[in-house]
Amino acid sequence: MLTAIRKDGTIVHLLPRRSKELLKKEREKEEFFCPECREKVIMKVGTKKMEHFAHQQGSFCVESYEKETEYHLNGKLQLYQWLEKQQLAPYLEPFYSSIRQRPDIGVSCFDRNFAIEFQCANIPPELMVKRTNAYRTQNITPIWILGGKNIKRKGSGKVSLSNFDYLFLTRSPSGLWYLPAYCPESNIFILLTNISPVSSKNVLSEISIFPHQSFLIQYLIAPVKRNNTCTCHDWKREIRSHKSSLLLQGYYTNDVIKELYLQGMNISLLPAMIGLPVANAPIIETAPLVWQSYLFLDHIYRKKEGVITLEEIYRSFMKRVRKNQIKLRLLPLVRDCHPRKALLEYFHLLVRLQVLEAVNDTTFKIINEVKTPEHVLMQQEQEELFYRKFAHLFFK
Numbered sequence: 001m002l003t004a005i006r007k008d009g010t011i012v013h014l015l016p017r018r019s020k021e022l023l024k025k026e027r028e029k030e031e032f033f034c035p036e037c038r039e040k041v042i043m044k045v046g047t048k049k050m051e052h053f054a055h056q057q058g059s060f061c062v063e064s065y066e067k068e069t070e071y072h073l074n075g076k077l078q079l080y081q082w083l084e085k086q087q088l089a090p091y092l093e094p095f096y097s098s099i100r101q102r103p104d105i106g107v108s109c110f111d112r113n114f115a116i117e118f119q120c121a122n123i124p125p126e127l128m129v130k131r132t133n134a135y136r137t138q139n140i141t142p143i144w145i146l147g148g149k150n151i152k153r154k155g156s157g158k159v160s161l162s163n164f165d166y167l168f169l170t171r172s173p174s175g176l177w178y179l180p181a182y183c184p185e186s187n188i189f190i191l192l193t194n195i196s197p198v199s200s201k202n203v204l205s206e207i208s209i210f211p212h213q214s215f216l217i218q219y220l221i222a223p224v225k226r227n228n229t230c231t232c233h234d235w236k237r238e239i240r241s242h243k244s245s246l247l248l249q250g251y252y253t254n255d256v257i258k259e260l261y262l263q264g265m266n267i268s269l270l271p272a273m274i275g276l277p278v279a280n281a282p283i284i285e286t287a288p289l290v291w292q293s294y295l296f297l298d299h300i301y302r303k304k305e306g307v308i309t310l311e312e313i314y315r316s317f318m319k320r321v322r323k324n325q326i327k328l329r330l331l332p333l334v335r336d337c338h339p340r341k342a343l344l345e346y347f348h349l350l351v352r353l354q355v356l357e358a359v360n361d362t363t364f365k366i367i368n369e370v371k372t373p374e375h376v377l378m379q380q381e382q383e384e385l386f387y388r389k390f391a392h393l394f395f396k
């Protein structure tokens with residue numbers, strides 16, 4: 001941390017930065033304490049890391065939970081300077097005594113208060129949920145920024161996100177999913193938008209890079225939608241490769257493969273309408289291919305007619321969740337995070353794909369039995385046709 005208090009209760013900031021000699025002299029004269037737990041802290045003035053205050057070993061203070069790395073300290077400092085350049089009046093490590101929390105930076109703008117948390121190391125999700133909720137009780141909007149080195153690119157428009165990275169995923173007021181990151185080593189903001197999960201880790205996403213001088217705080221609050229450079233061909237390729245990797249896991253370790261097999265089906269023979277992107281798919285941790293396979297088995301497969309309601313769909317879906325066949329995501333920053341949204345989007349997509357008919361907004365009718373292809377070649381031919389005819393409906 002870059003802030004401590006003196007014996008008399010006054011605050012010491014290490015910003016603006018002072019010479020090492022000056023700091024060393026200050027250190028000899030005075031003692032410093034943590035503003036949060038009041039334990040004695042040490043002013044570290046070395047050559048490897050930027051100067052900072054650190055708790056003594058074995059401290060139980062939440063603040064000492066994340067051992068501040070050079071990467072984190074630099075990021076915090078750069079983000080502070082970045083806000084100053086926008087003519088804002090950021091506050092370094094403000095201590096909110098009512099909730100006993102201290103974000104990296106506090107800033108007020110657009111008539112709102114923001115707490116900026118730059119997080120590079122894993123923290124337990126519960127801690128992030130707790131901190132986020134506490135800020136909200138004080139009418140402070142938290143902005144969590146992920147350390148840029150966490151973003152693992154796996155090709156153009158493809159990123160692998162861990163469960164920890166996913167905690168930073170959020171949704172703008174206009175419904176856009178995005179994940180902000182900052183890298184203090186290259187002074188860039190990384191904004192992932194148009195996020196479409198392919199598997200539980202891999203997503204297709206628009207990856208935008210901004211030098212920090214051309215990036216504004218409003219882009220973190222409500223970023224604008226970007227044009228998709230990912231195409232339906234990328235999506236088709238990813239779904240095919242996901243099918244192959246599921247097949248490799250085999251019958252005994254993978255529930256969906258087993259269930260498809262027991263019902264006389266095979267994952268490589270699934271019709272192309274299974275495994276499609278929907279806007280709210282990030283709410284579900286399990287891959288779209290898998291949760292949509294279960295919906296297919298539960299409601300559509302081998303049915304010639306019948307009516308399906310959203311309530312029935314949701315009930316069967318939640319039964320799978322309880323059996324651990326489908327997992328939901330923990331997204332602490334997203335309010336109103338309900339899987340019903342994704343399920344409804346998928347069923348409305350099936351209506352546009354002429355698989356079902358909509359009776360009303362939440363009730364659907366089976367019009368024809370969905371024929372599954374008899375062999376892989378047939379599946380691929382049907383898939384090609386399907387993508388040619390319908391891709392514009394689900395991949396813009």
Ligand SMILES: [Zn+2]
Pocket residue numbers: 034035036037038039055061062063064
């Ligand atoms: Zn402390």
